[in-house]
Amino acid sequence: MKNALSALAVGFIFALGLGLSGMTQPQKVIGFLDLFGHWDPSLIFVMAGAILVHFVMYKLIRKRKSPLLSTQWHVPTKKEITPALIIGAFIFGVGWALGGFCPGPAITSLASFDKTPFVFVISMLAGMFLYKSSRSLWKLQDI
Amino acid sequence: MQQDWINALFGGVLIGTAVSLMLLWNGRVTGISGIINGALSPVKGDTLWRVLFMGGLFLGGLVMGQLKPAVFTNTVNSEIWTTIVAGLLVGFGTIMGSGCTSGHGICGISRMSPRSLVATIVFMAAGIAAVYVFRKLGVYL
Numbered sequence: 391m392k393n394a395l396s397a398l399a400v401g402f403i404f405a406l407g408l409g410l411s412g413m414t415q416p417q418k419v420i421g422f423l424d425l426f427g428h429w430d431p432s433l434i435f436v437m438a439g440a441i442l443v444h445f446v447m448y449k450l451i452r453k454r455k456s457p458l459l460s461t462q463w464h465v466p467t468k469k470e471i472t473p474a475l476i477i478g479a480f481i482f483g484v485g486w487a488l489g490g491f492c493p494g495p496a497i498t499s500l501a502s503f504d505k506t507p508f509v510f511v512i513s514m515l516a517g518m519f520l521y522k523s524s525r526s527l528w529k530l531q532d533i
Numbered sequence: 534m535q536q537d538w539i540n541a542l543f544g545g546v547l548i549g550t551a552v553s554l555m556l557l558w559n560g561r562v563t564g565i566s567g568i569i570n571g572a573l574s575p576v577k578g579d580t581l582w583r584v585l586f587m588g589g590l591f592l593g594g595l596v597m598g599q600l601k602p603a604v605f606t607n608t609v610n611s612e613i614w615t616t617i618v619a620g621l622l623v624g625f626g627t628i629m630g631s632g633c634t635s636g637h638g639i640c641g642i643s644r645m646s647p648r649s650l651v652a653t654i655v656f657m658a659a660g661i662a663a664v665y666v667f668r669k670l671g672v673y674l
Contacts (some may be wrong), residue, residue, distance in 0.1 A: 397582040401589020402596075404551040404563065404635075405546035409548040409597030409604040412537060413543020416609045420673065421665040423657075432537040436650040437638060439545020440552070447553035457560030463598040464561045465644070466597075466631075471651050478630020479637070479652040481622050483659025487667060489605050489619025493627060494565040497587055501594025503604035509613060517624020518570055 393459045405498040411436040414499050416490025416506075423487050485517075564636020565590075566627035575641055610674040630656075 412418040413436060421430030456462055486492050491499070491510050499507035552563040555598065560580065572583040597604050627633040630652055637656070641649020667673060 391626055393559045393627025394585045397586035398556070398589040398592075400551045400555045400558070400563060401586040401591075402593040403554070403589075403641055404548055405590045405593020406597055407544045407547030407551060408590075409544070409594065409601065411541045412604075413544070413604050414594070414597075414604050417607065420609060420664055421552040423660040424668070425661045426665050427668055431606070432541045434635070435538050435541035436545040436548065437642075440549035440639045441540045441643050442574070443546050443549025444552050447549070448556065448644050449554065451557045454557075457556065457558060459558045460560040462560060465556075466641075466646070468631075468648060469540055469646075470664060475630050475648055476655055478626045478628070479632075479655035480630075481626030482614075482633060482657045483626070484663040485619045485622025485624075485626055485664035486634075486656065487660040488622065488672065489596040489616055490607075491619065492549060492565075492623065493569060494585035494590060494603075494633075495563060496623075497565070497569075497590040497628055498594035498597070499605060501591050501598050502607075504605065504607065506607060507635060509616045510623075513617045514624035515573065517626075518566070518573060518628045520621070521622075521625045521628040522570075522574070526548075 396459055405435075408495050408498050411439075413492075413495045414502075419490040419492075419495075420487065441462065465525075548635075548639065549643075552635070552643075562636055562640040564632050564640060566624075566633040567631070567636055570628050611672060612674070615672060626656075 408414050412432060418430060418433060421428060422433040423428070452463075489510055491507065493514060496507055496510050496514060500511060555561050557562045568583045568586055572580055572587070607657075632649065632652060637649040637652040642653060
């Protein structure tokens with residue numbers, strides 16, 4: 391239960407960061423990717439700020455034997471660059487450019503009660519389900 | 534313009550703080566597509582935190598919308614099918630590629646994971662190329 395309440399708090403802070411930074415405005419995301427048009431570079435600072443903080447905190451936190459609310463670490467350790475990783479990232483990039491939403495901002499934008507994020511999230515869940523249920527066809531298992 | 538950059542930086546710092554707390558408390562990476570995906574195939578004892586995390590994302594959105602309604606401005610004027618296709622591609626691609634902007638782009642790069650570095654370069658490059666093509670095709674109305 392404690393680790394669920396902590397996740398709630400993390401989601402809450404994460405959403406405030408998304409809203410403040412502009413990530414919940416699809417036109418800003420598309421503007422950021424519009425390198426050869428009307429480029430809006432402001433979202434670089436979102437990544438820079440987040441990575442700067444987490445790069446330092448990651449090193450400090452991983453000095454501990456275990457996290458505070460779990461007996462062990464659950465950080466991915468895979469190193470192989472697989473075709474699924476590359477093809478999947480490519481497909482994600484195209485979808486991100488088309489709608490201007492990635493998964494986090496889409497969930498947060500449900501709170502606007504607008505139709506677009508709602509349609510996006512339902513479609514995203516369908517896309518996830520589609521991959522999971524057809525995974526064996528692709529022979530590109532990554533997980 | 535300058536205010537946008539400052540807000541983006543502070544927003545980024547908040548996001549970096551959130552993912553650091555997830556690591557300190559739960560020992561986990563905050564990969565949002567992975568968290569959602571895990572909730573789609575519920576495993577006993579590993580589902581509640583995922584659902585509450587998404588609840589937190591939504592609650593934060595509610596509060597943000599009250600404080601500053603402009604955060605939900607959406608001026609991308611496109612037809613509904615583009616939203617549906619975009620959602621399908623994002624869902625499919627993030628599970629196939631084991632991560633999205635949060636898991637690969639922030640958490641993975643911060644711990645210098647080679648997989649996440651490659652994935653981030655690929656989805657950024659694909660996104661930039663796709664926006665160029667979609668503009669030419671007139672997808673954004």
